[in-house]
Amino acid sequence: MDPLLQEHKKVTAAGYLSVLLTAVTSFIGILNWLALRGLVIYLLGYYNVNPFSWQAIDYIMFISLGIGWLAYVYYSQFHFKKRALAGRVWKSFTRFLAVQLGLLFACGVPYFVLGSGNRPKDEWWLLASEGVGALVLTLLSIWLGRRASKASDR
Numbered sequence: 001m002d003p004l005l006q007e008h009k010k011v012t013a014a015g016y017l018s019v020l021l022t023a024v025t026s027f028i029g030i031l032n033w034l035a036l037r038g039l040v041i042y043l044l045g046y047y048n049v050n051p052f053s054w055q056a057i058d059y060i061m062f063i064s065l066g067i068g069w070l071a072y073v074y075y076s077q078f079h080f081k082k083r084a085l086a087g088r089v090w091k092s093f094t095r096f097l098a099v100q101l102g103l104l105f106a107c108g109v110p111y112f113v114l115g116s117g118n119r120p121k122d123e124w125w126l127l128a129s130e131g132v133g134a135l136v137l138t139l140l141s142i143w144l145g146r147r148a149s150k151a152s153d154r
Contacts, residue, residue, distance in 0.1 A: 014081050098134050
């Protein structure tokens with residue numbers, strides 16, 4: 001087979017894989033965006049910040065987190081494509097997911113530490129699953145990295 005055609009197919013497959021993985025991480029990124037925004041609003045109420053300033057803070061958070069999410073989507077697509085071409089996309093993907101689940105976990109902890117506010121108490125299982133998922137994905141990412149480094153040493 002033509003090596004140029006093989007390289008083109010490899011780049012195309014890496015592009016499709018990176019877009020698919022970016023779609024997954026961007027959806028979880030939207031959940032993080034909403035969780036961070038909700039946490040800020042909850043903390044404003046908990047610390048008795050003037051309610052008239054909430055709307056301005058909410059707008060600023062919405063816009064800044066939206067810009068951050070968009071930058072994250074662009075960077076993750078670039079990073080996943082680069083890693084897919086190198087053959088190490090799954091380590092990066094599990095690391096990205098671990099960070100995102102860790103952020104969701106960190107956003108949920110203050111609700112249970114400071115008092116649940118409007119959140120029901122039976123959501124502890126969701127918080128626990130986010131924390132365990134982040135830990136498992138972190139360990140999986142480390143294992144994939146060690147396995148890849150051992151394979152490259154041979």
